[in-house]
Amino acid sequence: MARTGARSAHVRLRRLLVMLPWLMERGEVPLSEMATHFALSEAEVVADLELAAMCGLPPFVDELIDVFIDDGLVVAGIPRVFTRPLRLTAPEGFGLLAAGRAAMALPGAEPHGALGRALDKLATTLGDDGVVVDLVRPTLVDDVVAAVEMGERLSITYWTPARDEATERVVAPRAVFADGGNWYLLADDERSGDERCFRLDRVLAVASTGIIDAPRPFTLPNPQRWFTDDPDIDRATLLVPNDLMWMIERYPVDTVTPAAPDSVVSAVVMPVTSEQWLRRLLLRLGPTVVVSAPERWSHLAADTARSVLARYDVVSRDN
């Protein structure tokens, strides 16, 4: 087997069909540049090109794919069959248009700038797209983005749901991102010295400090699962009737299995970032959901419901 056997012929052919026209346009390219461009190792590029060099057959294709690598330089003569890339597939077209629409919804986007023009050109080949990305944002977001761009430290009042308290913090903002309907600020927290993510709808107030920090490299957390990647986070097992599973779908889960063979109830193992969060989830899910593990949370739903009901006894309708 070839060393590159891990990548299927399907994946490699797809890549080859974009590599060949790209090479053709350039004639010769440093191997390292080509590897970076296509996010491959140099060995993978060489393997693909070596295989490509074996292709081509007379009489329909009288030119062979003529590729060789000389002193770190890829030199190519591509037969005219592969001078243009394959048209965009449905996923590629969707990926480009939706990314473009999303970027247009971010703070600072210019509706008539280069991106808008690029999307118009794409729409001429892909058809009227009808894709709308709505990233509704609190007004605060634009102020925080401005601070990120300036590198200005901010003083924020932040409500922490896990402890249900508001605290004053000074943070060095690095990036702002939207995820699952919420906006977050990635920042260096002065008090703990750690990098932290703050949910912007929990920022009660922002004040500038006038202190400017030097930029530093940062990495945004992984999309969607980012806040549960930490293995130290507690897990709970919930028994959820299948007709309620859609309410769980918005949250990251580790596993979903039938509670018993042929059961209409699923056992869901999910990360629990705080007990407060689990309380809210259980109230929303209602009386048919049971926490089967850990035991300390088996009465959490009932206890929380009672504490809320106590408020209804206190607050009468017409006071």
Place this chain on the structure above:
Amino acid sequence: MAEPLERLTNLLALLLETKQPITLEQIANEMIGQYPVNDSARRGSFERDKSVLRDLGVPIEQTVLGGDQAGRTAYRIDRRRYELADLELTDDERHALQLAVAAARTDDSWGQEGLWKLGVGSERPALAVAATMPTFEALPPLREALATRSIATFGYRGTDRTLEPYGLLLRDGYWYVIGRDRARNEVRTYRVDRIDGDVRVGVPSTFERPTDFDIRQVFPSDPKLLGEPENEITHAVVRVAPERALLVAAEVGDEAVVGWLADGCIDVEVPCVNREAFRSWLLGLTDNAVVIAPEGVRADVIGWLTEIADTAVGSG
């Protein structure tokens, strides 16, 4: 036997170069030694190759021949349909697309695959502003269906739906497809992540989208407004504890704050047309919020909470 990649590349080149559609026998003759000799094994290998190429998006056309070849199927690829048209993107437009694909963070490589075809590399600039974009296998065929005005058919909650798709909307982390459901003859909204299995795309130009269609109009921004009102009740008044008053006021907007109390509580009037969405919002505030009015909504919430409280009775 040739390596799969080599055989696929040769087959693709052959089908692109031929002027006339050619049969499997002719293909095997041209590609000597690359397909099995045995008829059914050859047909099997060829069908697999053909489906790999189609999966890549290669438009392979097939025709059934007449004359002395009557009944045989012949294949070719129309180069004009195969090749990406020159979009004439300028360098700054390419760069803008690269930034967009970097800013819209996904688990898939669709955008990057597209960028490669446009000549843009894999370099990822660090961005100060970004957004996570969830993606699902159903999205590309739905977009294709709505762009070409083709019917999309898919399974949803155990039923097959036949939809004239009018638009796709990403809001609050969810993708929705909105269109006219043919069986029900009304405009409906479906959550894309709940679509079961594949989306089938029908024949192009099968329907017209209403010229005045505006997805943001059809789809209310507040999920608590979705659906049909029960008993004409559309709003409820909720009293919010001082600890949450600021947050909730910022969320619902000043005009929805109908009362400021001396103890720091506020009363807010919020939509409750969709009772489930309302309850979910309310209970997110746990014991910091209480429904004041109307009575029916208040009773609903108390009933719900009482049932939950009763789950622990007798068990400890």
